[in-house]
Amino acid sequence: MSSRRIFARPARFAAIAPYVWMVLFFLVPFGFVLKISLSQTAIAQPPYEPVFDLTAGWAALKVALSALSLDNFRLLASDDIYVFAYVRSLTVAVTATALLLLIGYPIAYGMARLPTRWQAVAMVLVIVPFWTSFLIRIYAWINILQHDGLLNQILLALHLVSQPVVWLSTDSAMYIGIVYSYLPFMILPLYATLAKMEPVLDEAASDLGAPPWQVFWLVTFPLSLPGVGAGVLLCFIPIVGEFVIPDLLAGSNSLMIGQTLWLEFFTNKDWPVASAAAIVLLAVLLVPLLLYERLQKRQLEQGR
């Protein structure tokens, strides 16, 4: 025991460098986002004011603080584009996460029932696409989904359709892309909990006369809830802020908040409004994170 404590001191020093780095390049930047979300748009470089000048001392700080305003946030609440963008992002994220759960669960379930030796192989097979470039995987789908792409060629050859179907620039294409990209994030946590589960429990339930669907619904599924929670969280939050997939695969008529933010920043060069939009997005995403943390705490208290 005592040697552990001896070990703890130098280990604590190991925190210094990464700690300083994360404060400098993760925490402090959010201060800037907050600050700029409270400033006004200007036609200048950088395109906002008041510019915070630390070298000018306390007097300048007071001037800067007095110039801060909440106008950008008021704009967000009153502008339909933003309200729609938030609503659409959440709708897309909920729908896609539900699809992911529906598709990912049977796969994870199948993996967990493989003989142990094959489980490791299956896990590597699921992880490899996660290592393969995100952008490339979306691009692969553009190849398949375009007007004279493989999917339409197959559908035409099988006489399932008489004319090429428009896939690209539709919501279906976007959902295909999202499900494809995030599937490993859903499968892995599900698999982790399902693999740890005792097969005896299932067997006991069926010995007691439960039909397979009841075994699943009353025993397996409730026990896998921690994995469901982790998978849902891992997929839901990044999908809300997703930019690349909707931009390349969905139509341009309704934007998600990630795209709106990007446009505001790069095309309209309205940095204050983009910052305010980022802050609101962050606040929205904090809700599922905190909910998940409470869920985990409760599970720990129940002694698992």
Place this chain on the structure above:
Amino acid sequence: MRKSSRLSRFNIVSLTLGLAFLYLPILILVIYSFNASRLVTVWGGWSLRWYHEFFNDRAMIEAAWMSLEVAMSSATIATLLGTLAAVALSRGERFRGRTLFSGMLYAPLVMPEVITGLSLLLLFVALNAERGFWTVTIAHTTLTMCFVAVVVQSRLGSLDRSLEEAAMDLGCNPVRAFVAVTLPLIAPSIVAGWMLAFTLSLDDLVIASFTTGPGSATLPIRIYSEVRLGVKPEINAICTLVIGLIAMVIVIASLASKLSSEQGESAAPL
């Protein structure tokens, strides 16, 4: 024997369909990169034409080098910092600001990249830093060190601590015990962490777009702007090269973890 009998037909079908869904699009892309035809969808026989085109595309080659350099340097710094963070979290017990520290390390894992990118750009602008190689490297280090920390920490957590304690009982000071005993044991996960950081950096589009300056684009930024203009067969070739590079990285990483499992410890590739 009993275990394999648990596998029902439903399990087999869902597994097969799932893996086909994951791999077919990539496979199709690789095959079409060897297509001689200019039309992406018409098969015109095997050819290396688009690879040739890529190696003559100056802008693409420059972007590829920039990406490789950023990925190498950010992965190296991230592995250093991430390993230190993992050691502090799993061996440091309690220290001031530990909750904030672990919170900061986990947040970037789920944070939408648009927000991370935006906030870093605002910092760099406020600092009047010239944007380019170093700002992208710093941004990628910040993101990927969190992944390294998670990978290394999970390995440290499963390690038998009595080994370190035995070394100290035999007269090692804590630092020496760590270097002589712990470090070799967690080396495979450090390698895996570096690989993960490397591929994440190579892959990143959003954060790089925010933090790079005019005239210094990474490969994903170039690919993205080409793809937005329409599908070009050359892109298939570039993507296949990237997939090949990453496949190589995965093989090395799995060899490293195999090495560790031969030492009697099981190591997950992630």
